[in-house]
Amino acid sequence: MPRFSFGEWVESAVDWLQSHLTWIFDAVKTVLGAMYDGVDAVLGGGEPLLVAGIFAVLAFWLRGVLPAVLTFVGFALIDALALWDEAMGTLSLVVVAAAITIVIAVPTGIWAARNSRVGAALRPVLDVMQTMPAFVYLIPGVMFFGVGVTPGVIATIIFAMPPGVRMTELGIRQVDSELVEAAQAFGTTPKHTLTRVQLPLALPTIMAGINQVIMLALSMVVIGGMAGAGGLGEKVYAAITQLQVGLAAESGIAVVILAMYLDRMTGALNERVSPLGRRAAAKAAAGARRLKFAHYKPGTAVAMTGVVVLALVAGGLNIAGSAGDSGESRAAGTDVGQGQKINMGYIPWDEGIASTFLWKEILEQRGFETGVTQLDAGPLYSGVARGDIDFQTDSWLPTTHKDYWDKYSGRLEDYGSWYGPTSLELTVPSYVKGIDSLEDLKGQGEKFNGKIIGIEASAGMMGTLDKKVLKAYGLEGEYEVVSSSTSSMLAELNASIKKKEPVVVTLWSPHWAYGKHDLKKLKDPKGAWGKGEEVHTVAHKDFAKKSPVVAGWLKDFELTEEQLTGLENTIQEAGQGKEQDGVRTWLKDNPDVLDKLAPLPGGQGGTQQGKDAGKTVDMAYFPWDEAIASTYLWQNVLEDRGYRTTVKQLDPGPLYTGLAQGQLDVQFDSWLPTTHKDYVNRYKDRLTDLGSWYGPTSLELTVPSYVKGIDSLEDLKGQGEKFNGKIIGIESSAGMMGTLDKKVLKAYGLEGEYEVVSSSTSSMLAELDRSIKKKEPVVVTLWSPHWAYGKHDLKKLEDPKGAWGEGERIHTVAKKDFAEEFPEFTGWLKDFELSEEQLASLEVEMQKGGAGKEKESARRWMDANPGIVDEMAPVAG
Numbered sequence: 001m002p003r004f005s006f007g008e009w010v011e012s013a014v015d016w017l018q019s020h021l022t023w024i025f026d027a028v029k030t031v032l033g034a035m036y037d038g039v040d041a042v043l044g045g046g047e048p049l050l051v052a053g054i055f056a057v058l059a060f061w062l063r064g065v066l067p068a069v070l071t072f073v074g075f076a077l078i079d080a081l082a083l084w085d086e087a088m089g090t091l092s093l094v095v096v097a098a099a100i101t102i103v104i105a106v107p108t109g110i111w112a113a114r115n116s117r118v119g120a121a122l123r124p125v126l127d128v129m130q131t132m133p134a135f136v137y138l139i140p141g142v143m144f145f146g147v148g149v150t151p152g153v154i155a156t157i158i159f160a161m162p163p164g165v166r167m168t169e170l171g172i173r174q175v176d177s178e179l180v181e182a183a184q185a186f187g188t189t190p191k192h193t194l195t196r197v198q199l200p201l202a203l204p205t206i207m208a209g210i211n212q213v214i215m216l217a218l219s220m221v222v223i224g225g226m227a228g229a230g231g232l233g234e235k236v237y238a239a240i241t242q243l244q245v246g247l248a249a250e251s252g253i254a255v256v257i258l259a260m261y262l263d264r265m266t267g268a269l270n271e272r273v274s275p276l277g278r279r280a281a282a283k284a285a286a287g288a289r290r291l292k293f294a295h296y297k298p299g300t301a302v303a304m305t306g307v308v309v310l311a312l313v314a315g316g317l318n319i320a321g322s323a324g325d326s327g328e329s330r331a332a333g334t335d336v337g338q339g340q341k342i343n344m345g346y347i348p349w350d351e352g353i354a355s356t357f358l359w360k361e362i363l364e365q366r367g368f369e370t371g372v373t374q375l376d377a378g379p380l381y382s383g384v385a386r387g388d389i390d391f392q393t394d395s396w397l398p399t400t401h402k403d404y405w406d407k408y409s410g411r412l413e414d415y416g417s418w419y420g421p422t423s424l425e426l427t428v429p430s431y432v433k434g435i436d437s438l439e440d441l442k443g444q445g446e447k448f449n450g451k452i453i454g455i456e457a458s459a460g461m462m463g464t465l466d467k468k469v470l471k472a473y474g475l476e477g478e479y480e481v482v483s484s485s486t487s488s489m490l491a492e493l494n495a496s497i498k499k500k501e502p503v504v505v506t507l508w509s510p511h512w513a514y515g516k517h518d519l520k521k522l523k524d525p526k527g528a529w530g531k532g533e534e535v536h537t538v539a540h541k542d543f544a545k546k547s548p549v550v551a552g553w554l555k556d557f558e559l560t561e562e563q564l565t566g567l568e569n570t571i572q573e574a575g576q577g578k579e580q581d582g583v584r585t586w587l588k589d590n591p592d593v594l595d596k597l598a599p600l601p602g603g604q605g606g607t608q609q610g611k612d613a614g615k616t617v618d619m620a621y622f623p624w625d626e627a628i629a630s631t632y633l634w635q636n637v638l639e640d641r642g643y644r645t646t647v648k649q650l651d652p653g654p655l656y657t658g659l660a661q662g663q664l665d666v667q668f669d670s671w672l673p674t675t676h677k678d679y680v681n682r683y684k685d686r687l688t689d690l691g692s693w694y695g696p697t698s699l700e701l702t703v704p705s706y707v708k709g710i711d712s713l714e715d716l717k718g719q720g721e722k723f724n725g726k727i728i729g730i731e732s733s734a735g736m737m738g739t740l741d742k743k744v745l746k747a748y749g750l751e752g753e754y755e756v757v758s759s760s761t762s763s764m765l766a767e768l769d770r771s772i773k774k775k776e777p778v779v780v781t782l783w784s785p786h787w788a789y790g791k792h793d794l795k796k797l798e799d800p801k802g803a804w805g806e807g808e809r810i811h812t813v814a815k816k817d818f819a820e821e822f823p824e825f826t827g828w829l830k831d832f833e834l835s836e837e838q839l840a841s842l843e844v845e846m847q848k849g850g851a852g853k854e855k856e857s858a859r860r861w862m863d864a865n866p867g868i869v870d871e872m873a874p875v876a877g
């Protein structure tokens with residue numbers, strides 16, 4: 001019988017739809033994308049543990065105390081595994097897909113139940129939808145909607161629809177016909193028969209269908225990770241393709257927790273919404289004699305109040321965190337991208353991973369925002385052709401990826417080769433004797449169990465192996481080519497070598513496996529593999545218009561074999577999930593690469609770069625005015641010299657701990673030898689003192705000038721009632737607070753009469769300002785220099801007994817190996833000084849700018865003090 005093929009018809013139909021109905025697909029993509037973004041913003045926007053608390057309250061409402069506790073523990077575990085964002089992304093996909101599915105499935109099921117012809121027509125359609133392999137749904141999704149969230153949602157809706165329709169139809173059909181007839185006999189309209197009789201009685205079955213919809217949605221969303229849908233699916237897919245057992249286990253546990261929670265909660269929801277369910281729940285609660293508390297479930301109003309309170313707290317913390325986090329800044333001279341988003345994709349081949357994460361780091365250092373998605377070759381090329389992905393750097397041409405290039409070449413642009421020539425080959429371990437050429441494989445199939453271990457079936461080299469190499473050497477029938485993945489092939493190679501077993505695998509050059517193992521490339525005397533290939537960068541047709549600078553960089557991109565293998569090995573050493581850290585390590589060892597691959601327009605972007613330009617300096621400060629001023633001043637100076645910076649606000653304890661552990665690089669506000677003595681003594685072996693940049697300072701108690709008769713610390717004795725017995729202090733962790741408690745009060749006999757109120761610097765200043773406005777007596781802790789002395793008319797209380805100690809100096813303190821990592825910056829800091837006039841004027845400028853504008857305020861001060869950058873950070877011409 002002649003072969004019947006309808007594949008070409010399907011291809012033609014798809015091409016026609018893509019050509020004529022693009023506007024519909026774009027509209028659907030926009031709507032679904034917006035729905036997903038909205039849900040994800042709600043679920044992923046709050047503090048993880050507070051959101052976990054919301055889930056726990058819902059579990060408490062639906063199932064009781066123990067499920068609530070287990071819910072919180074489960075979601076806390078997800079957070080501890082650093083998979084919270086991915087889990088919330090997956091949950092968002094489930095929510096969007098399930099909601100749409102239910103809205104369609106339930107009415108369709110009702111229609112089918114009330115119309116036998118509709119039910120009969122739907123049944124084969126549902127059969128196809130339910131039995132079709134789930135992966136198949138991704139193909140039209142990617143073809144019509146590109147990679148990302150939308151194809152995952154569409155495929156999930158189709159896959160999860162059948163049980164929703166079937167269970168709704170079943171539930172309504174199973175309602176006792178006598179009850180329906182009785183309702184009709186009493187004159188009930190068909191509409192009211194449905195809503196008042198059939199639906200309430202069918203609700204348990206319908207809810208079971210909804211439960212199955214949600215479970216299938218979750219399973220399909222994970223598969224959607226193959227199409228770039230993100231979330232836990234992407235993590236699982238990465239673990240599978242790269243054979244990362246640990247990542248697979250962690251991601252799998254997160255999926256299991258989500259699945260159990262959704263299953264139990266939707267199952268319990270039946271008890272809340274179904275009359276039969278409520279009756280059964282009430283009966284069970286009445287029969288529970290022991291541990292009644294364990295069976296207690298709060299009322300809806302109580303539970304919703306808890307949810308709202310936690311949601312408001314989570315939202316408030318999120319807003320506060322966003323406002324308070326300075327985030328990561330980029331050098332002003334290197335901010336070419338100005339936040340433009342560049343999307344990259346890669347196949348999990350080593351040179352693809354290495355080059356992609358190299359460009360991710362380069363682009364971010366040049367001021368671009370980047371997105372990176374791991375995909376199989378088919379979805380990757382489709383995504384680039386559609387413009388969902390801007391470019392990818394691992395096109396093996398003219399052979400391996402020839403089919404994809406031929407299919408999409410009209411919508412792609414080849415930016416040229418950045419590495420080559422390469423070679424494709426079959427490879428065996430060196431201990432396999434007598435097998436040196438492809439010709440030697442003939443008749444030796446039994447030795448290798450008749451198998452050649454391959455990589456992804458979509459890889460062009462697999463097609464070449466099947467269609468040309470096996471045929472050229474008469475190996476067809478004797479050997480089966482086992483399609484797997486690159487990581488699986490390497491795992492099989494590694495396992496065979498450990499056991500000294502014969503194995504033949506597909507491989508290519510360059511590859512780090514040749515450095516790790518003693519391998520033989522099988523000679524190809526007939527040239528069946530073809531000539532060596534080149535690794536190309538391929539971009540969307542219009543990418544050069546979107547970002548001409550990046551397009552120019554990519555067209556000039558080249559790596560030598562030594563550079564590529566070194567980069568691959570460094571990434572291998574960094575480990576899975578730390579690819580960009582590996583790239584940063586490699587860039588530090590190859591400092592000239594960044595400027596060579598991504599030269600700044602106009603040479604240096606208008607600023608003279610430092611020797612260590614491109615390095616990232618992690619700075620931190622506690623909210624004291626001179627700390628804020630000096631930190632943001634240095635942030636601007638460093639960025640003008642081409643460095644990257646991050647700035648964090650911390651309390652002194654965490655800040656010094658971060659420096660000691662190497663998590664932070666430097667801070668500029670160590671008051672020594674007194675205020676921060678305890679911290680420096682505790683961590684002195686893991687810190688570096690880079691010297692003083694301001695001093696001497698002084699610590700003091702201060703009162704407004706209108707407080708008469710109080711000019712010295714001695715004058716405070718017996719006057720406690722005037723100040724309500726309080727001295728308004730700052731952070732309890734500040735060293736001056738310890739000095740005040742242990743020395744100053746004791747020296748002047750003020751113990752018992754005065755209570756030192758610990759607060760914060762801002763609270764102390766607010767109390768000082770409030771008291772001055774009301775002309776009330778107040779005594780506060782303060783220090784010199786401070787802008788408050790310029791704003792208010794204050795008196796520093798004299799210290800005739802010297803209880804505060806001698807004036808201190810403000811030092812720069814860094815992590816132990818700071819000088820080795822930042823030799824240029826170290827030299828600048830050792831010569832760093834600000835006069836009292838300079839610091840005071842800088843602080844005043846910071847006050848004028850207000851909170852959140854510190855960096856801009858420091859820049860204004862720098863503009864008013866030309867030459868300060870060259871003075872603080874001189875660079876040899």
